[in-house]
Amino acid sequence: MPSAAEMSGTVTLFETVSENVRDTGLAGAKLAGMIRDDPSMPSFVCLRGDLGAGKTVFARGFIGALCPGVRVRSPSYTLINEYPCRIGGRRIRVCHMDAYRINGYDDLFSTGFYDIPEGRDSAVLCEWPEKIYFALPERRIEAVISPVPADAPAGTPEGRKITVSVVNE
Amino acid sequence: MTVLACDSCSGTASAALCDGSRLISEASVTNGNTHTETLMPLIETVLRTGGVSVSEIDLFACTSGPGSFTGVRIGVATVKGLALGRGVPCAGVSSLEALAYAAAAEAAASAAAGCLPPLILPLLDARRGQFYTALFEPDGGLPLRLTDDEALDIGKISSMLAEDGRYAGRPVLLCGDGAAAALPGLPAGRCVMPPPHRSFISPYYVAQAALAAHSRGQSVTDAALLPSYLRIPQAERDRLEKLKGPGTAGTNTEGTTSTEANK
Structure with a gap:
């Protein structure tokens, strides 16, 4: 039985509603822990919002x-x-990237993006991933932060909805 | 002629000090640290242990690419900085040629009479499923270049080896840190994996290639020393982007238009 990280298509890892800054940070920490503890998990995270x-x-x-x-x-x-x-004796690089100002392959190449080690030797968290759609790995994690919709069930707290999924294209 | 050579194009950073073909001192490190932290201490080490000061260097050399974008810049910038204002010539050496130098020297030592001469295929990981590569053959212990440095996918490299009449049937000596990843896609039975020491670029051979370039009049001033990134050709980039789909236009919250692929 494949793990959620190994299944094709999009598999939701978790959804949560953040009511404050602390909740949002905890959601980030939760995802980091999942990547750290599960070797089958992709380590490239697209962060959208x-x-x-x-x-x-x-x-x-x-x-x-x-x-x-x-x-x-x-x-x-x-x-x-x-x-x-x-992490566990392994040396890894955690890269936090903002792709908002990157326009095309030449721009991306000149950031050193392609020098970031692939696989378990790095974890990449990329904001504005839509700007480098051509370079995104087929297996990745998508973390989407959006306002809680107005038609949410009664009792849903106001705040941000955070959805974290594994995508296998 | 005293040569100070360095390499930082791939995962290993290294430096060597040579007096012509005689190696005085050499140092390398592969520890995952960035080359900005490791290269200058290595250079300092080879100079100190070799008993030579920077002012005694007659030729500065580095690999000028292809390879890691930041690695290439670090090597070239380091040599430019050391040579700046000294009026000492510099030589940028292809990282693939430096790998081929080492392989050619070993091929000459093990050449057997009557056998087809081997090809030398250096391979460095260019990411996106491609390898930086070029084809050489040994010629009296030196590499004779057969093709230009290129970024190619493994299918094209394999086709070149299998279908080009000049290369068909000849054994292929692989070298470079991309060899293991490329091997499964290469013609079976013809390709020889490198011993571990030939996976890495030897700064000694960077120095030897630089000396050869200098003797051909191909050394340059520090200002004229330039990196060679060997980017993937525009046509190939366009094809890759087309494969990803034209995308749908969307507007982000700053009011500018961005493009997001149809997933």
Whole structure:
């Protein structure tokens, strides 16, 4: 029986409603723990959401869970921030990327994107992945942060809906 | 002639100090750290242990690509910085040619009379399913270049080896850190995997290739030393993007238009 990470198509890993910054960070940390503990899980994460949705907060939770104690800075101007850390004795690179200002392959190439190790030697968290759609791995995780819809069932708290899925194209 | 050579095009960073063909000192490291942290200490080490100061160097050399984008930039920028203002010539060496130098030297040592001369196929991982590669053959212990450096997918490399009459049937000596990944896609039974030491670019052979380039008048000033990224051709990029689909236009919250593929 294949794990959720190995099945084809889109498989939801978890859904949650975040009522505050702490909840959003915890969702990021939860995903990081799943990637850390399950070798079959893709380690490339597309992080989608509008400006102000909480992507950076999610990223802080994610990176903080893998690299405790690091100060997470915005990659808006540096494009890719790299956090070297050790997981179970393995040296890995956690890369936090903001693709918003990347226009096409030449731009992406010149960021050093293709120097990031593939597979279990790295974890990549990419904001605005739609700007580099041509370079996204076929197996990846999609984390989408969106407003809780107005027609949500009664009793649903206000805040952000966070949906995390594995995509196998 | 004293040569200081370095390489940082792939996962290993290395440096060597040579007096002509004589190796004075050599150092390399593969520890996952970025080459910005490792290359200068390696250079300092080979100079110190070799008892030579930077001012005594007659030729600076580095691999100028193809390879990792940041690695190529680090190597070229380091050599440019060391040579800046000294008026000492520099030579940028193809990383694939440096690999072929080592393989050609070994092929000459093991050549058997009456056998078809082997081909030398250096392979470096170019990602996106491609390899940086070129074809060489040994010629008196030196590599004779048969094709230009290119980024090719494994199918094209395999077709070239199998279908081109000049290469068909000849044994193929693989080298470079992409060899293991490429092997399953190459013609079966003809390709010889490299021993571990031939998976990595030897800075000694970077120095030897640089000396040869210098003797041909192909060394340059520090300002003229340039990286060679060997990007995937535009046509291939267009094809890859087409395969992903034309996408649907969408508007993000800053009001600019972005394109997102149909998934």
